[in-house]
Amino acid sequence: MAKATIDNVAALAGVSIKTVSRVVNKEPNVRQATRDKVLKAIDELDYRPNLSARSLAGNRSYVIGLLYDNPSANYVIDVQDGVLSTCRSQGYDVLIHPCNHQDPDIGREIRDLMRQTRIDGVILTPPLSDVMPILEVLKERQLPFVRIAPTIDKPISPYVETNDAEAAYDMTCELIALGHERIGFVAGHPDHRAVSHRFEGYRAALVENDIPLDEALVVQGFNSFESGEEAADVLLALEQAPTAIFAANDDMAAGVMMVAHQKGLRIPGDLSVAGFDDTPVAHQIWPSLTTVRQPIQAMAQKATDLLLKQLKGKDVQLPASMLSSSLIRRDSTGKPIPHKR
Amino acid sequence: MAKATIDNVAALAGVSIKTVSRVVNKEPNVRQATRDKVLKAIDELDYRPNLSARSLAGNRSYVIGLLYDNPSANYVIDVQDGVLSTCRSQGYDVLIHPCNHQDPDIGREIRDLMRQTRIDGVILTPPLSDVMPILEVLKERQLPFVRIAPTIDKPISPYVETNDAEAAYDMTCELIALGHERIGFVAGHPDHRAVSHRFEGYRAALVENDIPLDEALVVQGFNSFESGEEAADVLLALEQAPTAIFAANDDMAAGVMMVAHQKGLRIPGDLSVAGFDDTPVAHQIWPSLTTVRQPIQAMAQKATDLLLKQLKGKDVQLPASMLSSSLIRRDSTGKPIPHKR
């Protein structure tokens, strides 16, 4: 009943512990008959390898680190779930490490983390995918890592990304097709480059449709609900206020809607609002928010997959992987209603 | 530059490895002078103990497990942050393990987890705090654990809780004081006993104020936004519809508000709405939601503290710890406006 060790298994199967080790680690060069004997013994004893012993002897931990600094709980949970699901199926554990990307000591913090825990690899989520001190430590220690939605130095590691700019382009075109010409844009936090790059899609759509880019219609946001409110205050106070506002994420879009409600504007009649991410808040606010759904969990799984492949020594030939976002039409967008006047 | 081991430190300090071990583990019986020498050597070599070796030799992992099955990303993240902050300061790591409390195999799953990872202890969050198969496995293996907001078998482990019923009582009294007499209640998921017990506070407040409990005004919800919508559909279709609805959590309250908006009701004029938890959605919806704030992160910290104390052999004399919730007044509640008719 007590925990069985590799020795017990070896004894029961009548082989050496090395052979058991080979079977457990799915190494080649074991006769099928032998393998079966060992498997049977393992099953009988309900044997599980001791991870500590394995780590100590093998000089790796079977643990990967997941680093993040993201205020969106929903985003983080989705990433965690994606990473965990892939790790579980391959016998790895995950060490989560929230941190502050603006901390000047972030490099040392990550270095300490690596030495303390001997993690085998790292997954970086935005905005950490673009934080130089972290990238430097990782390179210096030659620790395998994969980045989610990086925007800089892409060749230094495998990564996964989505077609953010393209989706933003589609959303903007959608608004234009509905009849909007003055479309406000609330840009994402400049440190979150992937988010801030959504602006490119917005711009491209305007150009494509021969609508001049009015700088007054573009306001800097910081990914928070409050920054969305502030941006809306500015945009809706404009002499020629926009008939639609596209925010680079859902939280900011929710902030925009809050201000619109307070000003007594009808959505989407007086103002159409669109977001990005499709977080739960998108369908919990009224009217429900037209937005772009990102395959967050799938990205995390893909990233983990790339990392584990690397750890197993397989050459990751395809360093990049692109997953597609999709537009979700809900109730916050519609044709503009001309002001009666 | 390569990683230093305990032997290197011992050699440099001119002591035995056992002494180094004593210093590192803050054990007594080391002369101050010796301790200083060792500390200096550790610093010089930038030594960090190898966790795998330590676990193997010491038969513990310095890792605790955090088990949860909660659809609210915000709740989970808050708990994680609380647990992590306490663990970090005491040299422990956290292994997160989301799972499904309705899985009939949950017991085996947890048992496997424990044998694989040799975690030293476990923190259980609702509704897992009340899942018998998990409690049984934990007891059987004598693994120390702490529960957050349990409702059954409280003496079997240390735990932390909040004054949920009391807060629900206060909220109900608040609504009554505003002039509401027909107050609908959307009850929490029966498996989440702590949530479902909020009903007791609602009932007590009615009794206290001589308002008869109308069963038609109490609808079973399941903690989700959608179940809040369904409950609102039922309540607002009543011949004598309520003038206020108190939902046992914010998501359900958001669902209630969505339905109210769709029916053209003014909030709070035609209908006051109150929630519970103060998740981010509470201030992202319009009008912002009156609710009860729970000290989730503080509870998680406290729970972790109790667990680590246990692991260190200190007798946890106070097996229970109560933290207080507080009422947050926002814009979704107000005096009922009599129907013009």
Next chain:
DNA sequence: TTGAAAGCGCTAACAT
């Protein structure tokens, strides 16, 4: 294809 033996870096008795 299989096995024997030597550690991995630490903690835990048991000295001294």
Next chain:
DNA sequence: ATGTTAGCGCTTTCAA
């Protein structure tokens, strides 16, 4: 107050 000596359970040369 400090040191000696075994392991913890596994992976890894290197042989056979």
